[in-house]
Amino acid sequence: MISAWSAAAVRAAEEPLLAAGAPLMERASFALATHVLRDVAARRGPVRGARVVVLVGAGNNGGDALHAGAVLARRGLAVAAVLVAERFHAPGRRALERAGGRVVELFAAPAALDAVVDDAARADVVLDGLVGIGARGPLRGLAEEVVRAVSARVARRAGADVAAPWVVAVDVPSGIGVDDGTVPGPVLAADRTVTFGAAKPGLLLPPAAGMAGEVTVVDIGLELAAPPAVRRRGPADVARSWPVPGLADHKYTRGVVGVVAGTVTYPGAAVLTTTAAVRTGAGMVRYRGSEAVGRVVLAARPEVVTAPGRVQSWVVGPGVPGGPEASRAGEDDGLDDGQHERGRAGLAAASGRLAGTAGGPVPAVVDAGGLGLLDGLPDDRVPPWFVLTPHAGELTALLRSRGEDVRRPEVEAEPLRWARRAHELTGATVLLKGGVTVVVGPGVAYAQGDGPGWLATAGAGDVLAGVLGSMLAARSRDVVEEPALAAEVAATAVLVHGRAAHRANPGGPVAALDVAGAVPAEIAALLTGP
Numbered sequence: 023m024i025s026a027w028s029a030a031a032v033r034a035a036e037e038p039l040l041a042a043g044a045p046l047m048e049r050a051s052f053a054l055a056t057h058v059l060r061d062v063a064a065r066r067g068p069v070r071g072a073r074v075v076v077l078v079g080a081g082n083n084g085g086d087a088l089h090a091g092a093v094l095a096r097r098g099l100a101v102a103a104v105l106v107a108e109r110f111h112a113p114g115r116r117a118l119e120r121a122g123g124r125v126v127e128l129f130a131a132p133a134a135l136d137a138v139v140d141d142a143a144r145a146d147v148v149l150d151g152l153v154g155i156g157a158r159g160p161l162r163g164l165a166e167e168v169v170r171a172v173s174a175r176v177a178r179r180a181g182a183d184v185a186a187p188w189v190v191a192v193d194v195p196s197g198i199g200v201d202d203g204t205v206p207g208p209v210l211a212a213d214r215t216v217t218f219g220a221a222k223p224g225l226l227l228p229p230a231a232g233m234a235g236e237v238t239v240v241d242i243g244l245e246l247a248a249p250p251a252v253r254r255r256g257p258a259d260v261a262r263s264w265p266v267p268g269l270a271d272h273k274y275t276r277g278v279v280g281v282v283a284g285t286v287t288y289p290g291a292a293v294l295t296t297t298a299a300v301r302t303g304a305g306m307v308r309y310r311g312s313e314a315v316g317r318v319v320l321a322a323r324p325e326v327v328t329a330p331g332r333v334q335s336w337v338v339g340p341g342v343p344g345g346p347e348a349s350r351a352g353e354d355d356g357l358d359d360g361q362h363e364r365g366r367a368g369l370a371a372a373s374g375r376l377a378g379t380a381g382g383p384v385p386a387v388v389d390a391g392g393l394g395l396l397d398g399l400p401d402d403r404v405p406p407w408f409v410l411t412p413h414a415g416e417l418t419a420l421l422r423s424r425g426e427d428v429r430r431p432e433v434e435a436e437p438l439r440w441a442r443r444a445h446e447l448t449g450a451t452v453l454l455k456g457g458v459t460v461v462v463g464p465g466v467a468y469a470q471g472d473g474p475g476w477l478a479t480a481g482a483g484d485v486l487a488g489v490l491g492s493m494l495a496a497r498s499r500d501v502v503e504e505p506a507l508a509a510e511v512a513a514t515a516v517l518v519h520g521r522a523a524h525r526a527n528p529g530g531p532v533a534a535l536d537v538a539g540a541v542p543a544e545i546a547a548l549l550t551g552p
């Protein structure tokens with residue numbers, strides 16, 4: 023797992039160490055230089071003579087970059103530091119110059135910008151030390167101009183298939199929202215971010231996570247006591263928490279998944295969701311839908327049962343028409359094949375409010391058309407063991423149906439904020455799908471970036487719903503009893519789903535059903551370890 027702490031939490035952890043004279047900047051800059059040397063050696067071979075341009079801002083982030091530049095210069099790399107602000111880390115500058123590095127005072131001669139940009143675009147490495155956790159708002163002044171110009175040149179070189187510099191961000195890509203993952207202005211996209219003490223939320227959260235490249239956390243001895251602001255589950259976490267069946271297990275201890283998905287118009291969703299639930303290891307999958315669609319499901323997956331009965335998690339909504347807005351407008355278009363009624367019954371049972379339900383409440387995945395059924399429940403709020411799985415468009419509709427005047431681009435610009443708002447408004451655990459998927463539950467947030475871009479294909483969300491339904495059924499009681507567990511399980515489901523997509527066809531296009539097909543082998547690989 024990667025855990026990320028806010029800028030304020032990191033500063034608070036630094037304070038006592040700095041007061042005690044711990045050489046934090048030396049530790050940080052030496053580790054930074056070591057990673058740069060390793061990357062240069064891997065990409066270029068000899069490190070001597072490699073050209074490095076260091077972009078230096080006014081604060082300690084620039085100090086880290088200057089000191090790392092000094093280490094690199096001593097190793098024979100040709101280092102030029104560009105100072106964008108009149109204020110700079112003076113000891114760092116002295117160290118760099120003593121080591122034979124060159125300094126360009128861009129703040130004193132802004133006309134040198136073109137030459138600086140030329141140098142940066144042709145360098146082997148660009149180190150971005152403009153701002154770190156002290157950043158406020160979008161980059162401004164010369165920092166903004168340099169980043170805009172260098173980004174444009176790097177993009178042009180990459181587009182023309184000319185070698186582009188390897189960009190290493192110091193602590194964070196300068197100008198991202200360190201705590202919220204926003205991208206409020208220009209940011210130089212990094213190939214690697216070397217971050218100090220702990221990861222920062224903006225390195226995990228979309229959209230800023232897309233600018234960070236590979237994230238390397240350097241231990242500088244900080245002790246972070248408070249719980250992390252954002253977490254990301256990793257492969258090792260799966261093996262630790264997966265309920266592997268033993269000799270005493272039977273299909274009901276493994277978990278029964280009830281699926282209300284698909285209609286005669288969209289039968290594929292029923293096949294994809296049930297297949298994914300079967301493939302993830304459900305004890306049993308119970309399909310609830312019209313007889314016609316049930317026949318299609320059975321033709322694809324003879325393991326599925328269509329009779330009603332005991333259920334340990336519900337999946338409601340894939341391929342069922344109607345979202346939050348449609349439901350509010352009373353637009354049940356008559357094409358739902360009775361799925362709205364079955365879905366409402368499933369959700370009522372899951373919430374524990376359906377009279378005569380044996381066994382009490384159970385977890386539920388509420389996807390697509392199921393999201394519109396929430397308003398039909400007797401209460402405005404649902405429990406945290408309900409996991410809503412909207413994409414940005416569906417989350418926008420859900421928020422609007424609950425009185426938030428928000429548009430999709432705003433949700434995409436601040437996914438954590440809006441997923442958290444939906445959690446506050448509904449009480450549910452909210453899983454906001456995207457290239458990086460954000461999950462918010464009571465007191466916890468996860469950001470998972472596990473799948474390839476190829477996963478953005480119709481039906482992939484139905485597969486995720488089936489994977490998650492199966493995982494929730496396996497830990498049904500625990501999930502109802504521990505409010506934050508649904509989010510952890512949901513984040514793990516996203517990881518399994520994303521990695522299964524890589525496995526389905528490494529480096530190329532994937533079809534949703536193939537992702538479901540790759541799940542068993544992916545789980546086996548995760549459980550047996552590297």
Ligand SMILES: NC(=O)C1=CN([C@@H]2O[C@H](COP(=O)(O)OP(=O)(O)OC[C@H]3O[C@@H](n4cnc5c(N)ncnc54)[C@H](OP(=O)(O)O)[C@@H]3O)[C@@H](O)[C@H]2O)[C@@H](O)CC1
Nearest residue numbers: 046050080081082083153154155156157158160161162193
């Ligand atoms: N404490 C330590 O010993 C350790 C600290 N560490 C390192 O220090 C970093 C934090 O350093 P920090 O606190 O000095 O802030 P930092 O991120 O360099 O930037 C602040 C300066 O930038 C400016 N500025 C702000 N916003 C701006 C904008 N939008 N656009 C343009 N300029 C902007 C602003 O200047 P101003 O404009 O106010 O003059 C301000 O002075 C941290 O990320 C890590 O790398 C590690 O070495 C571990 C040990």
Ligand SMILES: Nc1ncnc2c1ncn2[C@@H]1O[C@H](COP(=O)(O)OP(=O)(O)O)[C@@H](O)[C@H]1O
Nearest residue numbers: 413455456457474475477478480481482483484
């Ligand atoms: N750019 C991307 N990179 C990786 N995964 C993505 C990307 N865009 C979407 N996804 C994933 O693909 C799936 C799409 O689901 P969804 O939007 O519900 O599609 P559908 O309703 O057609 O099944 C989600 O799991 C989502 O996280």
Ligand SMILES: [K+]
Nearest residue numbers: 150153192196
């Ligand atoms: K930086």
